[in-house]
Amino acid sequence: MPAKPRPDIKQLKKKALQVRKDILTMLEKAGSGHTGGSLSLVEILLSLYHYKVRHNPKAPDWPDRDKVVLSKGHGCPALYAVLSDCGYFPREELWTLRKLGSRLQGHPQLGLPGIEISSGSLGQGLSIADGMAFANKIDGKGSKIYCIMGDGETNEGQIWEAAMTAAHYKLDNVCGIVDFNKMQIDGFCCDVKNLEPYAKKWQDFGWHAIEVDGHDLERLMDALDEADEVKYKPQIIIAHTVKGKGVSFIENQVKWHGIAPKKEELERALKELDT
Amino acid sequence: MGEIKLKPTRDGAGEAMAELGRKNKSVLVLSADLTDSTRAGWFKKEFPDRFIGFGVAEQDMFGTAAGLALSGKIPFACTFGVFASGRAWDQIRVSIAYMNLGVKIIGTHGGLTVGEDGATHQALDEIALMRILPNMTVVVPADAIEAYKATMQAAEIKGPVYIRLGRNPAPILTKKEDPFRIGKAILYQDGKDVTIIACGHSLYEAELAKEKLKVEGIDARIINLHTPKPLDKDLLLKAARETGALVTVEEHTVFGGMGSAVCEFISEMYPVPIKMVGIKDRFGESGTPTELLKRFNLMAEDIVKAVHEALKHKKKR
Numbered sequence: 001m002p003a004k005p006r007p008d009i010k011q012l013k014k015k016a017l018q019v020r021k022d023i024l025t026m027l028e029k030a031g032s033g034h035t036g037g038s039l040s041l042v043e044i045l046l047s048l049y050h051y052k053v054r055h056n057p058k059a060p061d062w063p064d065r066d067k068v069v070l071s072k073g074h075g076c077p078a079l080y081a082v083l084s085d086c087g088y089f090p091r092e093e094l095w096t097l098r099k100l101g102s103r104l105q106g107h108p109q110l111g112l113p114g115i116e117i118s119s120g121s122l123g124q125g126l127s128i129a130d131g132m133a134f135a136n137k138i139d140g141k142g143s144k145i146y147c148i149m150g151d152g153e154t155n156e157g158q159i160w161e162a163a164m165t166a167a168h169y170k171l172d173n174v175c176g177i178v179d180f181n182k183m184q185i186d187g188f189c190c191d192v193k194n195l196e197p198y199a200k201k202w203q204d205f206g207w208h209a210i211e212v213d214g215h216d217l218e219r220l221m222d223a224l225d226e227a228d229e230v231k232y233k234p235q236i237i238i239a240h241t242v243k244g245k246g247v248s249f250i251e252n253q254v255k256w257h258g259i260a261p262k263k264e265e266l267e268r269a270l271k272e273l274d275t
Numbered sequence: 276m277g278e279i280k281l282k283p284t285r286d287g288a289g290e291a292m293a294e295l296g297r298k299n300k301s302v303l304v305l306s307a308d309l310t311d312s313t314r315a316g317w318f319k320k321e322f323p324d325r326f327i328g329f330g331v332a333e334q335d336m337f338g339t340a341a342g343l344a345l346s347g348k349i350p351f352a353c354t355f356g357v358f359a360s361g362r363a364w365d366q367i368r369v370s371i372a373y374m375n376l377g378v379k380i381i382g383t384h385g386g387l388t389v390g391e392d393g394a395t396h397q398a399l400d401e402i403a404l405m406r407i408l409p410n411m412t413v414v415v416p417a418d419a420i421e422a423y424k425a426t427m428q429a430a431e432i433k434g435p436v437y438i439r440l441g442r443n444p445a446p447i448l449t450k451k452e453d454p455f456r457i458g459k460a461i462l463y464q465d466g467k468d469v470t471i472i473a474c475g476h477s478l479y480e481a482e483l484a485k486e487k488l489k490v491e492g493i494d495a496r497i498i499n500l501h502t503p504k505p506l507d508k509d510l511l512l513k514a515a516r517e518t519g520a521l522v523t524v525e526e527h528t529v530f531g532g533m534g535s536a537v538c539e540f541i542s543e544m545y546p547v548p549i550k551m552v553g554i555k556d557r558f559g560e561s562g563t564p565t566e567l568l569k570r571f572n573l574m575a576e577d578i579v580k581a582v583h584e585a586l587k588h589k590k591k592r
Binding site for chain 2: 127134136158164
């Protein structure tokens with residue numbers, strides 16, 4: 001695969017800021033939703049959609065596209081903001097999040113351009129990604145499937161069933177990305193159910209594991225490039241992130257998993273992001 | 276009824292999957308370690324490159340099937356009915372039915388006639404579990420010939436399809452040339468006094484019941500309701516109007532199955548007395564198929580009793 005030129009990092013950082021503002025604004029307007037795990041996803045999504053993934057917002061169903069499967073469906077505000085910015089649907093639609101009749105459902109639903117799967121019940125996306133990867137292999141397509149999971153989500157047994165399947169069938173066209181923000185609804189992952197040694201778990205399941213700072217755009221792009229070089233093995237990028245990244249009073253707060261900012265909190269957050 | 280030939284319905288589905296493999300390159304067969312039992316192995320033998328084995332991992336199998344369907348494939352995912360509908364219910368709900376994906380679910384070993392393996396392996400509630408899912412089609416073929424036709428037709432349906440199949444050899448009741456359409460119930464035998472509505476293996480018992488009833492001077496109609504969802508409303512309404520009493524028969528719990536589907540519809544549209552022959556509020560157990568059908572009151576004589584009850588109420592009207 002020919003190397004793609006890297007996007008301008010300054011521009012991309014600007015985008016990250018705008019996406020964070022959009023996420024917070026969407027959630028405030030919706031009055032509910034998942035703030036922490038959306039903010040932690042921003043750089044992961046930008047490194048995919050603005051660098052690695054071959055896609056065409058004008059032809060979302062282009063058969064040879066790479067696919068991004070958001071298994072941690074509750075992070076969808078981040079995905080919606082990035083997709084809309086790419087041109088998949090009008091920006092105004094962002095403000096309909098979670099409203100009756102909106103294509104921006106509380107958890108992603110097939111039908112909104114750019115959305116590859118309906119998700120929300122955790123643990124199901126990696127199997128679906130495997131299925132897409134099998135189809136690509138059968139059809140001789142070189143395109144790749146990226147599956148974004150939450151760290152808490154990997155408590156689910158189905159993830160490990162799918163991990164074994166991908167390794168057994170040498171699905172090197174599957175790349176998993178874990179948004180490893182160290183928290184889940186009930187608290188810190190290490191207190192709820194210890195995941196460590198995490199990279200080793202994936203390696204023991206037959207995956208090529210890469211650990212990276214999940215907010216460093218350059219390193220994320222490096223990791224995605226490294227994954228492309230791996231043959232006969234699926235790859236997992238363990239992206240170390242901060243839950244609620246970018247807003248001081250939201251960062252690393254368990255309670256911000258499943259709540260939206262109120263009006264004054266939004267104003268504070270936007271002001272902080274601008275400075 | 277003449278000489279009866281026996282064949283398991285799972286064999287009909289197995290032959291159809293292999294035939295679909297020959298006809299359509301998009302067809303894949305997936306299996307969760309029960310490859311011979313589900314007859315998925317017949318496809319695997321001819322098309323190893325389009326067969327995917329998962330080991331004992333039903334949830335992963337159905338999720339992968341969803342990914343294949345999203346990529347334009349027609350996956351047939353095979354396992355026992357209990358493991359498909361129970362173990363992987365949420366995967367079927369969210370990853371398949373919610374997205375209305377064309378995954379075909381081959382659920383074998385349905386009903387009590389699984390026999391000696393006992394309660395954990397007897398699917399007695401999967402018609403209910405699958406029927407309540409939006410977008411899902413549920414088919415319960417009466418014999419191996421219908422199972423073949425249902426499996427062939429399932430490949431042409433856009434959304435998900437669940438096909439309930441049996442393990443044991445079951446009487447061949449239909450002919451190759453008989454018309455069969457998923458969603459179109461069959462007026463199996465005409466009659467005017469009462470209608471027995473059956474699906475799957477129970478169609479045979481219904482036929483035996485009709486003969487017993489004939490001796491008593493009762494003329495029973497039999498409907499083969501091979502598709503509990505979507506219901507063939509016209510044929511059911513006609514039966515309610517013309518015969519005034521219904522009896523449903525299925526190798527399944529009376530909660531939520533084919534009989535319940537009939538009750539839901541008839542009670543709203545044209546209420547007539549209905550008696551349900553099926554498994555009451557209990558689990559299965561080990562035994563031979565015949566012993567179990569007797570113990571759980573699913574035999575022809577139980578249908579006859581239910582007909583008497585239904586007719587009693589009909590007369591009161």
